[in-house]
Amino acid sequence: MKTKGCGFSGKVLHVDLSREAIQATPLDFGLARKYIGGFGLTVKLAYDNITPGTPALSSENPIVLGAGPLVGTNLPSTSRVYGVTKLPSSETIGWCGAGGMTFGCSLKQAGYDHVVIHGRAKRPTLLKIVDGHVEFRDAEAFWGKGIEKTCEGVWERWGWPAGILCIGQGGENLIPFSMAYIDRMSTLGRGGFGAVMGSKNLKAVVVKGTRGVEVADRKTYRTLSNEFLGEIREYPYLKEWQDLGLLKTFPFIPRETYEKIKKRRAACVSCPVGCKDVVQIRDGVHEGFTACSSSVMNLLTPIMYGFKDYREGIKLIAQLDEYGLDMFEFFGVVGLAGTLVEKGIISSNQVDTHIKIDSYPSMSHWAAKIAFREGLGEVLAGGFKHIFETFGEEARALAPPVVKGMHPYAGPGAAVPWELFGTMELGQVLDPRGPHVAAGGSPTYFAKRPLDVFPRHMKRMGVPDEAVKRIIPPPHASHEKMALKVGRLLKYSHRWFSILASMGICARAQVNRFYNASRCAALYEAVTGVETDLEKLRKRADRGWTLLRMANVREGMARKGDVLPEKWFETSGFKDYLTEEPLSRREAEHMIGDYYEEQGWDRHTGIPTPASLESLELEL
């Protein structure tokens, strides 16, 4: 049995774009153990490299990328890639995560677990990393091109697989809701990661390698892996997930329509489910148009905004993907602009084309205006913050709910009209980067479930028995109703996310359902050789999440950053998960206090207590 170095590639690459200099340092294995790797270690490197108060689009703001120790193995769905930086939408230090497609695996094969990117290149640059060799390539030929064209150009030149992280025109033009894309399908999304890359003149990072990822205990690995893969093969809904992906959960279009346009399903490296889509429009004026996406569900999102023709929805989202723009934020700001025109707050002579949110020609026009910052598009490209600055309090009053500078995509007035207030919904306020639901998964996800199934799910997530009693406290008397403490449960959602993300496992529900916390501990030990039990894994995961909190406390973003939007509590606002009664602000504020307390943070300030920092051995 091997030990040191297994699972990890063993090096961190530091890149200075300003000086076109690199330094590869050995991975600190003690630190890797302490933070699991992947997400946790990316947070640690970000904490160490970000100077407090640095503006997001300053050359001083570093980008830290990382892939966990399971990435590159053949364990199911282990390809996740994380990026941590100061984000322009929220000015918080936030994480972005993506299904790694080939990027995560290729980064490990190239010899690195993490890349820390400093400075600003003097000209558009493509960073090429192949087997430990790093080149700063002139990216003039790619600058001005969209995501798809950039990826095609890179693969034409350097072959497939080459993992590509790149930006489109949105990132180049520093739009605070621009995203970075991996292999043109996955996104390092919400918050403006694309703009941070753009501010560095960094068009793309391309990785390739041949180095191999070894595991420490091959015998145990094989036993665990075979048992695990057998369970997945036996899963009765596997075929349905493989055939339909997220459309199984969100049937926006009839199955027959999907079958007609489905060209191919696509998967990240090692994933046995495959939730990505390649579709082709088969009829109408857009016949023959092909689109690749993180999910067909994304391509069909315009239907939720009133598009009648799904083919036009696909065309619009493909256009936004090409620019590298966050579709939820796009619809949020354009929708608000339409309202401001109706109310006369935006003068009609500023609008060269009518803003109609359910019209493809109108939305396509405004997508281009925003991406290239033309006319009124220049104001909208600045996001809600810039719209409020330009049009004042009247605009704020008419806006949809805004959290940390962004439009939540789940809840009242949002694209996904979930009305029950579960962990994902609350998590939109308590995630450091702002409204994103990926880290807040729990049994409260999507459909309402009876409380008696919660303990089984919580056990899978590694929630200790004593915490289960706090999350679903036993009634004091027979006439009392059962309660669900959503704030307390969210702490364990974040811990579970931190475990998966730090190891490199996908957190999507159709995949993480096959994992449980004990299995994660056993797999981590088999791959890395690092002694790990459930308790150790929990503590390491908490350490990473708490350090991310401290990174933001250092930015002055504790309790005052976790603000619930008033519009969540208006007439058609959120409802309590269990009672389905309208949720009050007071109740939601109480949940935030519960969340802090469960994390070991001060209930009122939201700052981790000295005792909790000490117990996590966080010396800051």
Place this chain on the structure above:
Amino acid sequence: MGRYEIRIDSDKCTGCLRCQLACSDVYTKAFNPSAARILVAFSGADCTIRLLPECDACGVCADHCFFGALTKNKRESQK
């Protein structure tokens, strides 16, 4: 000639590279797609899968394919 006949249906391939990972693990004791004896070229809309000359048709690639792109049949002489 190996034990199995490996059948390829590249229309079903998702580009997950599970085949290349499994193959490289068997023959190099490390997960290294570039060292595999099978090669997937996946451009999204199109995909080709090729067994390389050194492939001895052990069938591990098909064992690890979850999408039906690779299947194996025992050769007549091996039955």
